Amino acid sequence: MSDTVEYQCLKQKVVFITGGATGIGAAMVKAFLKQGAKVAFIDLNQEAASSLLAGYPPEQLWFRCVDVTDLNALKQAVAAAATHFGTLSVLINNVANDKRHLSNEVTVAEWQSCMHVNLDSAFFAAQAAYPFMQAQQAGSIINFSSINALTGQPNMAGYVTAKAGLIGMTKALAKDFGVDAIRVNAILPGWVATDRQLASWFTAEEQQRWLDAVSLKKFISPADVANLALFLASEQSALITGQAISIDAGRV
Template sequence: MAASASHATYPSLKGRTAFITGGASGIGATFVQAFHDQGAKVAFVDLDEAAGKALSAGLGPTSWFRRCDVTDAEALQAAIADAAAALGPVTVLINNVANDTRQVAAEVTPEAWRKGLAVNLDPAFIAATAVYPMMKAAGGGSIVNISSINALLGPGELPTYSAAKGAINSLSKSLAHAWGPDRVRVNALSPGWVITPRQLELWLTPQAEADWSKLVALKDRIMPDDIARAALFLAADDSRMMTGQNMVVDAGRT
């Protein structure tokens, strides 16, 4: 499938290898499809093996998938190395994987806190350091860390998630300064409330959507494709002088 005529095409993405964490469903699957449609070679990991295999099979030989628990640093590093061996050096990394399960702040145990950071923060750093040597050798690359407006809003039911996303923003800026001399760009991308199947199943009620609508300037739903389009821009050479930034796509909520 070619990129939609109603959206931008980025020639600089054609033939590049993109690696996406949490790519089998939701926003992640939209990232996978969007980069594939731009002519990129796409590798992705996820715990959902059935969904990942089905998505990869539909994309053909320029796609690569492996079931991977991203909280296992060695497994994530190995997946990135093997994907690069199969498709070529990774020059685009989308750190997408996350878990936004609601919590009661006073009841979060030390174990639950650590588990939350292990999926929402740690893989971004592990994956970034794994791809950095490839990007440096290639003369540059783009890392897009998926953050959230909850890093700014800090809702009470998302203490671990919000803390991790705040750290993602700071990490993005730190790595941007560290790796800028090697033309490795690192940006954060902060979505608002994106309507995925998970949101529809668990949290999107008519009342919740009505409340959200009162807080935003644009009243349309934010869809996964809206976030993917922003990620394509940050990955492409069109944004070559952008690094250390936090791009917000939230319909005017913040």
């Protein structure tokens, strides 16, 4: 893969990423730091976060351990990060939980937990970020949906529903926040070959099924997704808003 494009407009921009300690989130943290941005991220995995923090000063990288289902803690973290860095330019709602459940057996608590992590946190993080972006009349919010919202997936009704909801929420917030020059878009990744997926669901058999189904016979890496996030955060995508953009090697 070629080197990442350099976006001069991202230097010194303040980026807030949920679920930033591992996988796609960690790839985005590193990608934005490489661009010279200031990055704040939250996660529950303190060990992975500590590894990511090593080597970066607090003036460039900020972390807080937050459970995004605690909406007050989530909103406080957004405000604290914006206060720490002086502003907030980019919000990336990346955190997710793709736990499987049989639809005929899922409990009310399991369903609601799925919505709290995958959908509610994105809305209230955006709500918390809005005043800071409104004050500078600029901003980019990037929500992470999934191609599963378009294709469906067995035993994942809650996850698929939440990810479809994120597409609708993206379009709604793009309308509501556009008057303040805040852009809102959604990224819909296909099956990304993260360490977690490779250790759990993305088995050798599933990998072959994926290659049989896609147009480009390649796996998607976290860095591939991070590159799309960089573009949507940058001024090079200044007139792109309300869009749901798939990165899936031609799966859908």
